[in-house]
Amino acid sequence: MAPTSSRRSGHSRRAQYSLFTSYLVAAIGALIGAVLLGISLWQPAAMGGVRGAASDAAEPAGRAVAVAREGSGGFFDAIAGYFRAGSQNAGLRKELELARIRLAEADATLQENERLKALIGLTEQDGEPVAITHITGSTAASARRFAYIGAGRADGVQVGMPVRSARGVVGRVLETGSSTSRVLLLTDSESVLPVRRGSDDLVAFAEGRGNGLLRIRLVNLGINPLEPGDVFVTSGAGGYYRPGVAVAVLTEIRPDGGLARMIADPAGTDFVRVEPIWQPDTVAAARQSPDEVLSDAEESE
Amino acid sequence: MIEGGLKPRSRPNPYGKRINREPSPLLANSVPYATIVLGSMLPLLLVTSTMPIVPPLGFMMLVGWRLMRPGLLPSWVGLPLGAIDDLFSGQPFGSAILLWSVTMLAIEWFETRVPWRGFLQDWLAAALACAGYVLAAAAFSGAKINPTLAIAIMPQLLASILAFPLISGLVATFDRLRLQRIRKVR
Numbered sequence: 308m309a310p311t312s313s314r315r316s317g318h319s320r321r322a323q324y325s326l327f328t329s330y331l332v333a334a335i336g337a338l339i340g341a342v343l344l345g346i347s348l349w350q351p352a353a354m355g356g357v358r359g360a361a362s363d364a365a366e367p368a369g370r371a372v373a374v375a376r377e378g379s380g381g382f383f384d385a386i387a388g389y390f391r392a393g394s395q396n397a398g399l400r401k402e403l404e405l406a407r408i409r410l411a412e413a414d415a416t417l418q419e420n421e422r423l424k425a426l427i428g429l430t431e432q433d434g435e436p437v438a439i440t441h442i443t444g445s446t447a448a449s450a451r452r453f454a455y456i457g458a459g460r461a462d463g464v465q466v467g468m469p470v471r472s473a474r475g476v477v478g479r480v481l482e483t484g485s486s487t488s489r490v491l492l493l494t495d496s497e498s499v500l501p502v503r504r505g506s507d508d509l510v511a512f513a514e515g516r517g518n519g520l521l522r523i524r525l526v527n528l529g530i531n532p533l534e535p536g537d538v539f540v541t542s543g544a545g546g547y548y549r550p551g552v553a554v555a556v557l558t559e560i561r562p563d564g565g566l567a568r569m570i571a572d573p574a575g576t577d578f579v580r581v582e583p584i585w586q587p588d589t590v591a592a593a594r595q596s597p598d599e600v601l602s603d604a605e606e607s608e
Numbered sequence: 609m610i611e612g613g614l615k616p617r618s619r620p621n622p623y624g625k626r627i628n629r630e631p632s633p634l635l636a637n638s639v640p641y642a643t644i645v646l647g648s649m650l651p652l653l654l655v656t657s658t659m660p661i662v663p664p665l666g667f668m669m670l671v672g673w674r675l676m677r678p679g680l681l682p683s684w685v686g687l688p689l690g691a692i693d694d695l696f697s698g699q700p701f702g703s704a705i706l707l708w709s710v711t712m713l714a715i716e717w718f719e720t721r722v723p724w725r726g727f728l729q730d731w732l733a734a735a736l737a738c739a740g741y742v743l744a745a746a747a748f749s750g751a752k753i754n755p756t757l758a759i760a761i762m763p764q765l766l767a768s769i770l771a772f773p774l775i776s777g778l779v780a781t782f783d784r785l786r787l788q789r790i791r792k793v794r
Contacts, residue, residue, distance in 0.1 A: 336687030337709035343702025354701035361695035446698025447662035448651035518760035519658025
């Protein structure tokens with residue numbers, strides 16, 4: 308750190324004024340920052356347009372790095388496989404892992420089907436994806452867990468759409484730019500996802516804890532029936548996510564539920580698909596205030 | 609006697625390329641800003657779903673430049689550069705504008721209080737700045753503040769303190785690049 312004498316203003320009025328002005332402008336800058344921060348915390352979408360444009364501008368670099376990351380991941384997997392038990396090992400391990408998840412999901416689907424048939428015989432449609440794209444980046448230096456994907460408004464992506472990989476749910480679109488979108492990952496501390504246990508009807512909420520784990524909170528408290536290794540899938544409540552998609556595996560039991568690990572870790576994911584909102588009507592209804600619903604009902608009568 | 613009849617003055621030497629050259633004003637003035645903006649954008653390219661483990665590189669570059677070259681960056685530079693950082697960092701907009709401006713004023717104040725010079729003192733100033741920044745940024749991020757989050761940001765906090773010598777070396781390299789004598793004086 309240099310001695311301040313080199314920048315001491317001395318008796319020069321002009322130097323004194325310019326130094327004072329620069330401090331004043333810095334203080335005003337801090338004040339502007341505080342006001343903007345207040346607005347952003349109150350209305351998180353306030354600067355969304357500018358942020359979208361900025362992430363659109365940074366997207367080519369993100370895409371290039373994403374391709375390199377996926378390529379190098381495969382490369383290191385191959386080397387690891389060669390050194391352990393031949394070059395097929397890595398691929399087979401990955402496949403086995405996917406198969407296990409699929410098996411848990413299939414169990415969940417079977418169970419779901421039985422329940423639905425018992426109710427009204429409703430069949431479920433697996434809709435076409437809105438877009439298939441890369442994860443181009445994430446907010447690695449912030450306490451919030453957001454990821455950026457390489458598809459935006461121009462591809463038909465809308466706020467609220469679920470994002471999933473081949474393994475399971477990754478998160479939900481929070482903000483859209485024209486060619487990129489910002490995704491709220493499941494591990495963010497503001498993320499809450501309604502889930503159920505894959506093997507039965509036990510419903511719970513999977514909340515992000517901000518440290519990479521999900522907290523499973525049971526809706527019905529009592530004797531905790533969870534066991535480590537339980538697979539949780541989306542329940543479809545809330546209308547955003549299609550039911551039966553893998554979410555997390557329980558690792559630790561707590562009095563009101565447990566801690567779980569995300570199945571689809573975005574850091575190890577190459578392609579993600581953006582899916583349409585499962586039940587847009589439910590989502591829209593949940594956004595309406597009770598008074599509004601009442602007045603609509605009166606009008607329709 | 610010189611072999612080959614070569615005159616000593618015509619032999620290439622380390623000073624030969626600097627004579628009659630001066631730093632380009634464009635490079636000298638743009639490199640600090642460019643490296644800070646790149647530092648803000650770099651964490652975006654890394655995918656971490658678990659915890660914030662990458663140190664806030666843009667902020668550390670700012671602190672590095674400020675400590676190495678006092679007076680090069682105007683003290684109000686937190687307003688424009690913080691705004692750019694906010695676009696990429698995932699923090700609510702305004703958080704970096706506020707914290708970077710406050711940091712510039714705080715380092716100014718620290719400099720008048722502790723008027724000696726030395727690398728350890730720079731490191732102390734940077735450690736205080738980074739620790740304060742990481743904690744305040746987590747508090748302003750809009751995430752729920754709980755003991756889990758406090759533990760989760762500790763690796764980032766430590767990494768940002770320990771990485772300062774690295775950043776300092778990087779800034780020194782960029783500083784040499786910035787002052788390369790590439791413009792010919794005629």
